[in-house]
Amino acid sequence: xxxxxxxxxxxxxxxxxxxxxxxxxxxxREFSLRLANGDLDQYTDAxxxxxxxxxxxxxxxxxxxTQVLENPEKCFEEALSNLQVKDSEEKEYFFEGxxxxxxxxxxxxxxxxxxxxxxxxxxxxxxxxxxxDERVVMVPTVMYKDMVIKKIITNTLGxxxxxxxxxxxxxxxxxxxxxxxxxxSWYELAxxxxxxxxxxxGKRAAEEAISLxxxxxxxxxxxxxLMRNTALLDLMEMFxxxxxxxxxxKNLSPLKGKLxxxxxxxxxxIKDLPxxxxxxxxxxxxxxGVPTTEKFVLENGVLKTFLHNLKTARKEGVEPTGNGFVxxxxxxxxxxxxxxxxxEELLKEMDxxxxxxxxxxxxxxxxSISGEFSLxxxxxxxxxxxxxxxxxxxxxxxxxxxxxxxxxxxGNDVKVSQHTIxxxxxxxxxxxxxx
Amino acid sequence: xxNESVIRDVLSAVLKSGGDFAELFFERKYENRYxxxxxxxxxxxxxxxxxxxxxxxxxxKAVYAYTNDLSRENLINVAKKVGEALGETKVxxxxxxxxxxxxxxxxxxxxxxxxxxxxxxxxxxxxxxxAAKNYSELIKQVVVWYWDYDQEILVANSEGTWAEDRxxxxxLMINAVAEKxxxxxxxxxxxxxxxxxxxxxxxxxxxxxxxxARIAARMVEAEPAPxxxxxxxxxxxxxxxxxxxxxxxxxxATSVAKGASVFAGKLGQKVAAECVSxxxxxxxxNGWGSANVDDExxxxxxxxxxxxGVLVGYLVDKLGERRxxxxxxxxxxxxxxxxxxxxxxxxxxxxPGDYHPEEIIAATxxxxxxxxxGGGSVNPATGEFNFAVSEAYLIxxxxxxxxxxxxxxxxxxxxxxxKIDMVGNDLARDQGMCGSFSGSxxxxxxxxxxxxxxxxxxxxxx
Numbered sequence: 001x002x003x004x005x006x007x008x009x010x011x012x013x014x015x016x017x018x019x020x021x022x023x024x025x026x027x028x029r030e031f032s033l034r035l036a037n038g039d040l041d042q043y044t045d046a047x048x049x050x051x052x053x054x055x056x057x058x059x060x061x062x063x064x065x066t067q068v069l070e071n072p073e074k075c076f077e078e079a080l081s082n083l084q085v086k087d088s089e090e091k092e093y094f095f096e097g098x099x100x101x102x103x104x105x106x107x108x109x110x111x112x113x114x115x116x117x118x119x120x121x122x123x124x125x126x127x128x129x130x131x132x133d134e135r136v137v138m139v140p141t142v143m144y145k146d147m148v149i150k151k152i153i154t155n156t157l158g159x160x161x162x163x164x165x166x167x168x169x170x171x172x173x174x175x176x177x178x179x180x181x182x183x184x185s186w187y188e189l190a191x192x193x194x195x196x197x198x199x200x201x202g203k204r205a206a207e208e209a210i211s212l213x214x215x216x217x218x219x220x221x222x223x224x225x226l227m228r229n230t231a232l233l234d235l236m237e238m239f240x241x242x243x244x245x246x247x248x249x250k251n252l253s254p255l256k257g258k259l260x261x262x263x264x265x266x267x268x269x270i271k272d273l274p275x276x277x278x279x280x281x282x283x284x285x286x287x288x289g290v291p292t293t294e295k296f297v298l299e300n301g302v303l304k305t306f307l308h309n310l311k312t313a314r315k316e317g318v319e320p321t322g323n324g325f326v327x328x329x330x331x332x333x334x335x336x337x338x339x340x341x342x343x344e345e346l347l348k349e350m351d352x353x354x355x356x357x358x359x360x361x362x363x364x365x366x367x368s369i370s371g372e373f374s375l376x377x378x379x380x381x382x383x384x385x386x387x388x389x390x391x392x393x394x395x396x397x398x399x400x401x402x403x404x405x406x407x408x409x410x411g412n413d414v415k416v417s418q419h420t421i422x423x424x425x426x427x428x429x430x431x432x433x434x435x
Numbered sequence: 436x437x438n439e440s441v442i443r444d445v446l447s448a449v450l451k452s453g454g455d456f457a458e459l460f461f462e463r464k465y466e467n468r469y470x471x472x473x474x475x476x477x478x479x480x481x482x483x484x485x486x487x488x489x490x491x492x493x494x495x496k497a498v499y500a501y502t503n504d505l506s507r508e509n510l511i512n513v514a515k516k517v518g519e520a521l522g523e524t525k526v527x528x529x530x531x532x533x534x535x536x537x538x539x540x541x542x543x544x545x546x547x548x549x550x551x552x553x554x555x556x557x558x559x560x561x562x563x564x565x566a567a568k569n570y571s572e573l574i575k576q577v578v579v580w581y582w583d584y585d586q587e588i589l590v591a592n593s594e595g596t597w598a599e600d601r602x603x604x605x606x607l608m609i610n611a612v613a614e615k616x617x618x619x620x621x622x623x624x625x626x627x628x629x630x631x632x633x634x635x636x637x638x639x640x641x642x643x644x645x646x647x648a649r650i651a652a653r654m655v656e657a658e659p660a661p662x663x664x665x666x667x668x669x670x671x672x673x674x675x676x677x678x679x680x681x682x683x684x685x686x687x688a689t690s691v692a693k694g695a696s697v698f699a700g701k702l703g704q705k706v707a708a709e710c711v712s713x714x715x716x717x718x719x720x721n722g723w724g725s726a727n728v729d730d731e732x733x734x735x736x737x738x739x740x741x742x743x744g745v746l747v748g749y750l751v752d753k754l755g756e757r758r759x760x761x762x763x764x765x766x767x768x769x770x771x772x773x774x775x776x777x778x779x780x781x782x783x784x785x786x787p788g789d790y791h792p793e794e795i796i797a798a799t800x801x802x803x804x805x806x807x808x809g810g811g812s813v814n815p816a817t818g819e820f821n822f823a824v825s826e827a828y829l830i831x832x833x834x835x836x837x838x839x840x841x842x843x844x845x846x847x848x849x850x851x852x853x854k855i856d857m858v859g860n861d862l863a864r865d866q867g868m869c870g871s872f873s874g875s876x877x878x879x880x881x882x883x884x885x886x887x888x889x890x891x892x893x894x895x896x897x
Contacts, residue, residue, distance in 0.1 A: 036693045039496070042775060043520055046501040046513075048486060065482030067503040082479035085469065085553045090477070116520070140695035140816055173816075175695070180847065181817045220662045220896050250472050251576045252612060254619055364810035364823035365843045365893075369612055369621045374660075374843035374893045376821030395821070395843050395893025397662070433662030433893040 001069055007154060009072040010053065014156050020056040021076070022094050022155035024287060024326075025049065031111075032145040033119055037138060038127045040120075052326070055079040059091035093310040095320075097159035099291050101284040104275045106165040110192040111146035119144055122170060122198045129202030130174045135213065136206050138175040145169055146193075151283075159289040167280040170196045176209035182390070184208025189280050189416055208357070211380070215390030217434040218381055224353030225396065225430040226346050226382070229415035229422050231356045236334060236420040238400045239270070241368040243297055244329040245312035254371045254401060255303060264301035264404035267339065268425075271296055272307065272331040274322065278416040279333035285322065292322035292332050301404070307331060335421040339410030346411050346426050348385040354432060355380040355387065356396060371399045377432075394434045403427060436599075437461050437487070439533075441507050442591050445489060445514045447529045450593060452518025454491035454498070455525035458592040458753075460730065461487050462772045466584035467548060471560045472576070474568070479553070486772040489514050493521040495758050499775035526593070533597035538728065542721050544603045546632040548583040556581050559635050563609050566641035570648035573613040573655055577648070580608040580625075583632075590732030598732030604723065604877060605634045606866065609644045613651035620657075620840065622650025623809075623825065627866040627877065630721040650807055650826045653838045660827055660842035660894030666802035667844060668795055668830060668886045673808045673865035675784050675882035678713055680811040680820040681848030686740055686748070687766070688755025688778035689872060690815035697818040697849045701746050707852035709744040710788050717765060717781035723866040724781035724878040731767035731776050738764045740783075741852075752778040770874025777873040784881030788858025792884035795857045797833040803842060803892055804828040804835050810867065811844075818847040821893075843893035851887060859884035 001009075007023055014021035027049040034042040053064045053075045062083025064075050123144045130139045146168030154160040171187035186204035190196045227235070247253040255263065264270075274292030275282045285291055288310050296304045308316075309324025323329050341349070358378040366373040374397035380387040411424040442459055449457035463485045470478035486503040487510060498520040500513045518524075560579045567577040583605045590598045606627030613620050624647040628634045669677055682698070690696035698706065717725050717735035728734050731753045740748045751759065752767035755778050768779035796804065804827060811822025824842040828835045864881030 036695075041497065041693075043496075043498040044500065044775065045516060045520065046499070046773070048501065048503045048773060063478075063480040063482075065480065065484075067484050067486060078481055081553065082481055085479045085557055086476050088473075088475040088477045090475075138693075138695060138816075140690070140693050175816050181697070183814055183817050183819075217891075222896055250578075251614070252578075252619075360814075360819075361810075361812050361821040361823060361843065363812070364825075365821065367621060369619045372841050374823065374841045376819065376843065376845040376893070392819075393845060393847075393891050395662075395845055395891065397659075397841055397843070397893055397895060431662065431895050433891060433896070435664060435891075 003069060006069045006072055010076060011156055013072065013076045020094055020156045022054040022153065024052040025152040027150040028147060030145065030147040031119065032143065033123050035123050035127050035142040036140055038131065053079045055083050056092065056094050057083060060086045061092045062086065090311060090315065093314060094155045094157050095159050095289045095310060096157040097161065097289055101161065101291050102274060104282060104284050106163060106282050108166060108191050111166055111168050112148060114193055122193065122196065125198035126170055126172045126202035129199045130172045130206045133206050133210060135176050135210050136174045137177045139172065140175060141173045143171045153287065153289045161285050161289050163284055165283065167191050168193065168196065170198060170201050172202045172205035174205040174209040176213055178213045182209050182212035182215065184212065189278055191277060212378065212390035215392040217393045218391050218432065219435055220433045222429050223432050224350050225427040226350050226353065226355045226424060227427055228355055228357045228424045229413055231359050232336065232422040232425060233415060233417040233420045234359050234362055236336065236422055237362055238366045238368045238373065240330055240334065240419065243307050245306040245308045245316065246329050248306050249312060249315065252369055258303050259306070261303055262301050263303045263401060264298050265407045266300045267410050268298055268301050268404055268407050269296060269337040270298040271335050271337060273333040273335050276333045276335065276416065276421060279421065281332050281419055283332060286324045287326045288324040290320045290322045290324060295321065331419060333421055334419060336423065338412045338414050338423040341409060341411050343411055343413045343424050346409060346424055347382060349409060350382060350426055351385050353382050354391060355382055359396070371401045373397060373400060394432055397431045397433065436589055437505065441510065443531060445510050446531060446591065446593050448511045448514035449489065449491045449518040450526045450529055451524065452515045453521035453524050454493045454518055456492040456593055458490045458590065458731065459487060460772055461589040462586065464584055464586040464771065465549065467556070469556060469560060469581045471564055471579040474561070474564050476557055484771055488772040488775065489517050490775055491517045491521050492754065492757065493523055493525065495754065496521060497754055497775065501773050531593055532595050533591065534595045535597045538599065541718060541727055542629050542725055544631040547603060548585055548605065548631060551632045559607065559640055562640050563607060563644040566644035567609055567611045567648040570645050571613070571652040573615055573652045574611050574648050575614040576612040578610040582606045588730065590730065592732065596732040598728045600727045602629065602726055603631050604629050605631060607640065607643065609647040611648040611651040613655040615655045618655060620651050620655035622647040622654065625866060627723045628721050629723055629725045654826060654840045657838035657840040660803065660839040660892060662892060662894040662896050664889050664891055666799055666886065666888055667805055667890050667892065668799055668802060668884065669805045671859065671861045671882055671884050672863040673880060674805060674885070675880035676808045676811055676822055676867065678785050678882060679780060679783055679880045680813040680822055681851050683780050683783050684813045685815045685818060685848055686750055688749055688751045688759055691749050692755055692758035695816045698746060704746055705744050706746045706849060707741050707744040708855045710858045711741055711744055711852055711855050712786040713741045713784065714739050714786065715750055715780050715783045719782050722782045722879055729765045729767045730769045733763045733765040733767060735765040735781065750778045750780060752776060768873060768876050770876055774874040779871060779873060779876055780869060780878050782864060782879035784862065784864055785858065785883065785885065787860045787862040787883045790857050790859045792859045792861050795859055795884055795886050796830060796835060798857065799830045799833060799886065802830045804830050805842070805844070813848060818849045820848050821845045841894055845891050845893060851890060854888045855885050856888045857886040
């Protein structure tokens with residue numbers, strides 16, 4: 001049956017049973033190409049939809065997800081039976097809508113107009129550019145991907161919103177020859193294919209690998225660290241659970257009780273942006289239908305707000321911040337606001353220390369409950385403000401909140417990732433483990 | 436399930452348009468997820484996914500598409516697109532003789548999730564919650580997740596494969612948080628199995644919860660781990676994540692076939708210390724990573740990977756078969772129909788050796804005892820791996836002394852397996868989720884207690 005019929009039947013069931021119901025419809029189309037050593041290795045062209053049915057009664061909700069628009073009665077029953085399992089006394093809500101939503105250009109439609117050949121050419125160009133230098137022995141992966149996502153959220157309280165986004169990315173990985181193979185990769189995200197430069201992406205991947213030839217380990221110690229944007233983007237993921245009001249309320253965040261306090265260096269400001277021209281997460285409303293908002297999370301180092309969904313906001317008597325997403329509370333685009341200095345100026349400023357370009361093992365080595373991290377890292381050793389050689393077999397460790405206090409200079413070289421946006425930053429000191 | 440005539444038409448539609456191999460994967464999966472915080476159920480979600488993946492090969496070129504519009508017309512359209520993307524038609528004879536041998540059911544399920552009252556699932560969660568909460572005054576929050584699913588699959592391909600399988604999995608995950616002087620620390624344990632609700636008759640839920648609480652309580656009082664190279668003794672069970680990351684991923688056809696693995700071209704060569712033998716075994720009855728057939732319809736098997744230090748096997752899927760000229764080891768896996776399958780580990784572990792774990796500790800003058808491991812990751816092309824130790828102690832003069840926290844182990848896989856010098860006799864397996872090209876799949880890691888002579892420990896400098 002059509003979505004409209006499915007919705008009408010569900011709304012009628014809700015009325016008959018004296019409950020509220022909310023339906024979220026998410027349709028995704030994706031196209032991807034993967035090259036291995038320049039040959040087509042995998043090609044995917046596909047689509048699917050997901051429907052989430054949420055039932056609300058006496059401040060409790062129950063959820064059922066389906067990919068079959070056939071049996072609204074069954075979906076309703078399943079959602080209701082999940083509601084009956086809940087014994088939490090915390091009230092949950094639906095949003096009644098009727099609010100103004102910010103106009104955003106989240107859908108441009110340029111990717112959909114590209115032919116398969118044009119997409120293939122982009123991947124090939126990235127491959128050729130990455131493979132050009134004779135020190136590169138292999139380009140194991142080039143990946144091109146684009147997608148279109150359509151979202152509808154509607155409920156029996158009157159909410160009825162719809163949005164569409166599109167975007168794509170291009171990624172390349174190169175391996176350079178050395179005593180041990182050296183790998184380097186680069187990617188860019190964009191709203192239109194014109195903003196993805198395949199030559200540049202391939203070239204950067206090769207440069208990253210080549211620059212690590214002759215890498216050496218360094219003695220364990222405390223060093224000044226220039227955290228390049230590529231590494232900071234990953235590290236900032238740790239901050240996301242910490243600023244969730246739900247985690248704060250449940251004693252699962254080290255930021256509990258710190259609202260209004262100076263938790264970072266005055267050089268550090270962090271915003272949640274509902275819209276960024278390159279951010280593929282940009283959206284006018286969250287998954288509860290609440291308008292997304294631009295706000296400082298950290299302003300000159302002072303903790304200004306936590307991120308809320310409907311439930312956490314009402315519990316605290318504040319306005320929801322439009323950060324309720326399936327799977328929890330998260331920012332739309334979490335951006336560490338850029339400063340004045342270029343990457344090269346930051347290098348000069350550091351004079352002697354370590355540049356970190358990449359961290360690995362975030363899912364295990366970064367603990368957002370304690371803030372502690374201990375991560376495998378890659379980068380360069382810097383002497384006299386210049387890169388001397390690559391470093392291998394090192395880890396960096398510290399506490400994320402301590403890191404925020406130790407950021408003394410912020411760069412202007414902003415890079416965009418899935419949920420985080422950041423420039424490079426100079427960190428006073430970090431623990432490095434090597435030989 | 437889809438009927439046979441539709442499936443025949445779909446496979447034909449691919450091959451009429453292009454390619455020399457066509458495959459259809461159908462999946463229907465029901466799952467339940469509950470979350471408990473502060474002793475109360477906060478999230479209760481169930482759901483179903485139903486969809487079809489259609490794949491074609493032309494030589495070593497692969498094209499994949501998926502859809503959850505299961506109408507005949509749409510499926511045929513998607514199939515045509517797959518064939519057209521491959522470009523060239525290679526198959527004249529489009530008759531498929533499906534070989535439908537009755538599958539051997541190795542993973543018997545006694546109580547399927549659908550037959551269990553939701554309140555019974557909640558009771559298990561509460562039992563875990565109270566056991567962890569009451570473990571110590573230091574435990575300030577406990578989050579318990581319950582997850583089960585029941586997945587039915589059907590794989591049919593143009594070579595005559597017709598395979599059906601059902602995978603039922605049940606898991607309980609406990610996250611305990613301890614607080615002392617404003618510092619928070621967590622402990623996690625998440626046992627699971629390829630079985631139904633009878634799983635909770637096989638494990639001691641309270642002991643599992645106490646394990647998570649113990650890690651949090653010990654670690655919140657621990658000093659930071661020392662940094663630098665040292666000897667590390669890694670306990671049995673989840674400790675096997677070191678083999679999984681450092682070596683296992685590098686043995687998957689996905690990277691070996693491209694030459695993008697440090698283990699490519701090393702079959703028959705000595706790659707590890709002689710005390711190291713390892714297998715991947717998807718046939719273990721009711722194992723977390725087990726199945727009767729893989730997601731390409733190939734019967735699963737036990738594959739010897741390393742025999743007394745010599746590399747003897749890779750993990751091969753159907754595309755790997757073509758690219759490497761080796762037979763599939765039944766290792767084609769995927770999270771669901773939205774991912775094309777690729778070679779993946781199932782239950783992977785180091786085989787037991789001669790030492791009692793106590794002997795290994797006693798023989799160590801100074802080092803780190805990694806009692807519980809967190810997760811890790813690896814770059815197969817360079818062998819560089821890392822993983823987090825979630826519960827660690829110092830070893831001084833052959834004895835376990837004080838707890839230390841925040842340790843990470845890093846290195847290159849091909850170097851580290853040469854440095855294993857003692858293997859214990861206490862093999863055990865634990866459960867995890869493994870992420871790679873074809874999504875997140877259940878996988879067991881395992882090992883007896885082992886000692887690595889020298890490894891870089893990431894911690895704090897004095």
